[in-house]
Amino acid sequence: MKFNLIGCIALLLWASSIPFAKRCTEDVGLLTLPAMQYLVGGFLGLLTNAALGKLKHTELQFFRSPQFYLRAALFSLYATLFYFAIGTIERNKLPIVTLLNYLWPTFTMGLSVLVLRQKYNPPLLLLGSLVVILGISVEILGGDLFRRSFSSIQWWQA
Numbered sequence: 001m002k003f004n005l006i007g008c009i010a011l012l013l014w015a016s017s018i019p020f021a022k023r024c025t026e027d028v029g030l031l032t033l034p035a036m037q038y039l040v041g042g043f044l045g046l047l048t049n050a051a052l053g054k055l056k057h058t059e060l061q062f063f064r065s066p067q068f069y070l071r072a073a074l075f076s077l078y079a080t081l082f083y084f085a086i087g088t089i090e091r092n093k094l095p096i097v098t099l100l101n102y103l104w105p106t107f108t109m110g111l112s113v114l115v116l117r118q119k120y121n122p123p124l125l126l127l128g129s130l131v132v133i134l135g136i137s138v139e140i141l142g143g144d145l146f147r148r149s150f151s152s153i154q155w156w157q158a
Contacts, residue, residue, distance in 0.1 A: 018086060018098045025087040034083045099136045106132045 024033045049055040062068055089097055106129050112118045113125065 014101075015098065018101055019094060021083060021086050022089070022091070022094055025083060030084055030087040031080065034079045038079065102132060103136065 021033065028036070046055065086097065109120075109125060110129065113120050
């Protein structure tokens with residue numbers, strides 16, 4: 001029950017992040033918002049880890065690795081492009097962008113299976129991916145695909 005509640009809260013936060021980001025980018029600026037957001041978030045994360053005693057000298061060696069800088073550069077590029085896309089989109093297209101934002105976890109799972117050889121349940125991964133892609137297709141097409149496909153079927157005569 002506890003994890004279901006945490007999952008629901010995470011979904012609500014995830015779903016509200018794009019409209020919130022759109023509103024804030026209009027007020028603060030396209031690149032100022034992500035810079036402030038990640039700066040404050042990183043600082044709070046460091047403070048929290050230091051207060052809990054989880055920040056040790058051996059863990060700080062991670063900041064010296066080339067992989068850290070590559071990941072930081074890729075994440076910075078992602079954040080910049082993400083907020084640029086949100087800031088430049090029209091308000092009536094925001095639900096579509098919000099739905100497309102749900103695709104990246106699907107692609108992350110797929111790539112982790114292909115590239116990192118992660119263990120997975122094939123039927124569940126396929127089903128989940130199809131549900132996500134189908135849902136986004138219905139939203140983008142406005143339901144026209146299904147109205148046209150099923151309009152010729154006479155359900156009451158079956």
